[in-house]
Amino acid sequence: MGKLRMTLQTQLVLRALLEDPAKQRYGLELCELAGLPSGTIYPILARLEHVGWVDSVWEDPAVHEEAGRPRRRFYQITEDGAEQARSALAHAYRARKQPLPGWAAARPAADGGVS
């Protein structure tokens, strides 16, 4: 039974995938879209694939042979994954917007003390 932790990086990758859910994207492209350093997102993509939010396929041989480079692995958010991801992102957003407990919400007073 998979459990998906909505870390900041996972949210960024989901946002990148949701930008155009119909589009297949390769790892480096997703890193760039998500603003993450190259090479960091493979564990996240594997987790998303593991829970069925993302599908991956190899690039069409005709395309990469024409381009004269090795074939890429493409990722695309699934229909179910898009729905779940939107809901998870909204949930994460709401969680951030919840008021902090009183002690944590205390703001410094103008004189530097705690109001």
Place this chain on the structure above:
Amino acid sequence: MNARRRLVPQRLRRHEKTPSPADVLAVVRAHHPHADLTAVRLAHDEAAQWHEGEMRRSGDPYVTHCLAVAAIVAEMGMPPAVVCAALLHDIEDTACPPGRIAERFGEDIAHLISAVRLAELDTVSPDSLTLDTAAPTLEQAVLAIRLADRLHNMRTIAFLAPARQRRKASETLEVLVPLARTTGLTDVSSELQSLSAAVLQPVSSSFAVTARVLAMLSLVLPTRQRARWREEWQAELACLLTWKARAGFTFRVLLGAPALSLTLRRPVGREHSW
């Protein structure tokens, strides 16, 4: 006769993963729905028994090579007997007693295995090459197994020393690619060609080093997933133009490898919570 045959990509997406015995059986069954597959199962058990403890340079158990070769041969549509020979094609390098294969699997399969080892592909007559997958001749069956063997070896060539990689790649381009093309195995010939070209095209030494590091790094992943990630990373690496970008990419993949390995080892489940 079946000219211009393509491998079936739907069942085993090339080297996405190391095929399991069940994958091989499924492909044979797809091409030969009424065939008795008992011998194929036995051939796998026999290969697993005699290759036990042997490892490939990639760190994978040797029997994964036998399965990969058998899967490619099965994808060509070859009959179960040829798939059995593919599973057992390296058995003569083991402690398996001479005569045992003939005794257990019959003279035809034993003879085919010996012929695979002895065949000199550069002297094969081009007239006999178009594969008749329903009833292949001995020469066609030998060729199918040798092409499959080379294809899997080329897919895992990153683990050989550079000089040996270049030698194998040159031989593949000169002999194996034209044979595969003449035979009508277009997928095999184009994959062999691109794998060989990737070895032979001049690459910067930093690219070679980072590619090798990534290949080694894939060893922390589950055996059946290594080939997929290795290939994916190397394709990404090929897009990075500077030494610094390649080193950074490799370093980040290195940092993420334990997490990736854990994820890939978890049982598959689609339920989740967040």
